[in-house]
Amino acid sequence: MIQIEKTPNPNSLKFLTERTVSSIGSEEFQSKNLDKIDNIFIKELLSLNGVELILLAKNFLTVKKNDKVSWDALKPSVISYLNDYFNKNQQPILQEIKKKGSVSDENEIIIKIKEVLDTKIRPAVARDGGDIKFKSYEKGVVKLELQGSCSGCPSSAMTLKQGVQNLLKHYVQEVESVEAV
Numbered sequence: 001m002i003q004i005e006k007t008p009n010p011n012s013l014k015f016l017t018e019r020t021v022s023s024i025g026s027e028e029f030q031s032k033n034l035d036k037i038d039n040i041f042i043k044e045l046l047s048l049n050g051v052e053l054i055l056l057a058k059n060f061l062t063v064k065k066n067d068k069v070s071w072d073a074l075k076p077s078v079i080s081y082l083n084d085y086f087n088k089n090q091q092p093i094l095q096e097i098k099k100k101g102s103v104s105d106e107n108e109i110i111i112k113i114k115e116v117l118d119t120k121i122r123p124a125v126a127r128d129g130g131d132i133k134f135k136s137y138e139k140g141v142v143k144l145e146l147q148g149s150c151s152g153c154p155s156s157a158m159t160l161k162q163g164v165q166n167l168l169k170h171y172v173q174e175v176e177s178v179e180a181v
Contacts, residue, residue: 002079007129009156011052012064012149013071014129015078019059019086022094026057026122026131028147041085041093048077055131055148056094062129062148109174110137116171117144121164125150132164140176142168156180 005014029037030053031046045054050069055062063078065071085093114134125132130150135143144164150156157180165178 007149009149009153014062016060020092022056023092028055112172142178143181
């Protein structure tokens with residue numbers, strides 16, 4: 001059964017399921033990159049009229065739409081795609097991906113930053129249908145990418161500065177500021 005939750009972003013909804021959507025963590029896909037996507041489920045969902053991006057996470061899918069389509073028109077299609085996929089498949093929509101780098105390539109500060117993101121920040125952001133991905137750390141500045149319902153959300157800048165930045169500065173003394181990319 002698919003449950004729907006509103007997110008702080010009025011153009012995003014979170015579709016929760018008891019099934020595993022992604023066994024590799026969260027990944028975001030945008031309709032502007034449709035020609036580069038191989039996964040048929042993702043490609044078809046992004047092809048729906050009005051869908052701008054989707055975020056797949058362990059047990060949910062976030063859909064961000066544009067203003068040209070209403071949720072009343074889009075929700076049934078998303079639910080139908082999810083139900084159809086899980087009726088025909090036992091495995092998650094996302095199963096494997098080639099990851100760049102390894103923990104041994106990272107310095108201690110980056111490891112600490114990622115640990116705080118994974119344990120303190122990402123679970124809270126996931127409750128609102130979004131995700132935050134670490135992009136880089138250099139000279140005290142952490143660069144993060146906001147995904148899912150966080151992407152383009154009116155409150156995301158405040159969340160980033162007042163929430164994420166404060167937590168990272170508290171737990172990782174080397175962090176001076178946080179920026180979105």
